[in-house]
Amino acid sequence: MAKQEGRRKDNEATVVFGSETSFNGFLRFKETLCIQGKFTGTIEATGALIVDRGAVVEADHISVSSLTVYGTVIGEVHAIDKIDMMSGAEVRGDITSVRLRIADGVQFEGECRMTSVEEDVEIFSRPTEEIKAELQRING
Secondary structure, three states: OEEOOOOOOOOOOEEEEOOOOEEEEEEOOOOEEEEOOEEEEEEEOOOEEEEOOOOEEEEEEEEEEEEEEOOEEEEEEEEEEEEEEOOOOEEEOOEEEOEEEEOOOOEEEOOEEEOOOOOOOOHHHOOHHHHHHHHHHHHO
């Protein structure tokens, strides 16, 4: 597992599983992971996942902030923000996301469920006394 030389435009580091990498198990990560090889197992992460061209990901469950697929993904996918299926990608499994983009030339087999963005919570709309009372209960 090596850090990629470049940086993403939002200044997050990208970790790359190279094309010769084969990983079987449970994956958790916070930054961006690019898989170029083969992965089998479960992925539960707060970061973004990129499945590169030629890569194969077979998972019983994938939960990430966003997913970009150039290669093959087999399994159930839940992306908090978005799923991008790029030309030449193959996705087999049910997907759930707020946003979805499927390019021409994608093979997709499964059901798609679109979720809504949770409304922003306005913390300043609560009365001060209510916040103080809650803090006193917590710090008790």
